[in-house]
Amino acid sequence: MSVTMEDVFRQVAGGSGGPLYLRLQKSIEDAVRSGLVKAGDALPSERDIAAIADVSRVTVRKAVQHLVRDGILIQRHGSGTFVAPEVQKVEQSLSSLTSFTEDMARRGMTLRSEWLERGLYVPSPEESVILGLSSHEKVARIARLRIANEIPMAIERATLAASILPDPGAITDSLYAKLDETGNRPVRALQRIAAINLGDTDAALLGVAPGSAALRIERTSYLASGRIVESTRSVYRGDAYDFVAELRLGAPE
Numbered sequence: 001m002s003v004t005m006e007d008v009f010r011q012v013a014g015g016s017g018g019p020l021y022l023r024l025q026k027s028i029e030d031a032v033r034s035g036l037v038k039a040g041d042a043l044p045s046e047r048d049i050a051a052i053a054d055v056s057r058v059t060v061r062k063a064v065q066h067l068v069r070d071g072i073l074i075q076r077h078g079s080g081t082f083v084a085p086e087v088q089k090v091e092q093s094l095s096s097l098t099s100f101t102e103d104m105a106r107r108g109m110t111l112r113s114e115w116l117e118r119g120l121y122v123p124s125p126e127e128s129v130i131l132g133l134s135s136h137e138k139v140a141r142i143a144r145l146r147i148a149n150e151i152p153m154a155i156e157r158a159t160l161a162a163s164i165l166p167d168p169g170a171i172t173d174s175l176y177a178k179l180d181e182t183g184n185r186p187v188r189a190l191q192r193i194a195a196i197n198l199g200d201t202d203a204a205l206l207g208v209a210p211g212s213a214a215l216r217i218e219r220t221s222y223l224a225s226g227r228i229v230e231s232t233r234s235v236y237r238g239d240a241y242d243f244v245a246e247l248r249l250g251a252p253e
């Protein structure tokens, strides 16, 4: 006879040792790890779990909160609690200047983006300096949530001179493909990577618990002429990325 999620909850009431919320937490975690419940499966409501496991709703809430914090469950406002999707780690080279679209296509992953912002704006003083804008020139700002195989992987916020990207609305899937059309695809970039903990807004967009580990990546890309094409600030999920750099023995300076 196969074991159901209900049986897992019932065993918590029958078992012994340790605080109830920890026992409930462990039994849900075991059910996920053993494959009894699968990525994307919905959990019963807090009220139902409490009734089946014969524990209080406070106990259920505490167990669920800890599992959300650990990335095992996710909560979607209005629709409930689910087993978190399995995240396939993406290995990303740090030596080639590729676009997100190309990186995901190479891995056979399906990519889509949700637009968070796109348009032409009056630049901030910082943007004017970084992009070397002429007076009265506007900036194109584009911000996207990038989703691969239906898993939100990164939030990318890019700013470019309007003379390089006059119509941000014309981008379909790929910014670099658009830049290629006008001969403005960057040929060189500098990238800075730092570890961060996600704030509430970015965590909600990436579908992970607030405070989860992430990588902040800043990229400044250049044309062959040395002109800056884009300045991007991106946030990548810490559990989804492995950046790989090839190192060669160099002559001491």
Ligand code: 16G
Residues within 6 Å of the ligand: 098, 099, 100, 101, 102, 156, 158, 173, 174, 175, 176, 177, 217, 219, 230, 232, 234
């Ligand atoms: C990469 C770049 C980003 C660039 C984007 C273009 C990093 C950290 N960032 O994700 O700077 O804007 O590709 O991708 O690698 P797209 O052509 O698919 O829009």
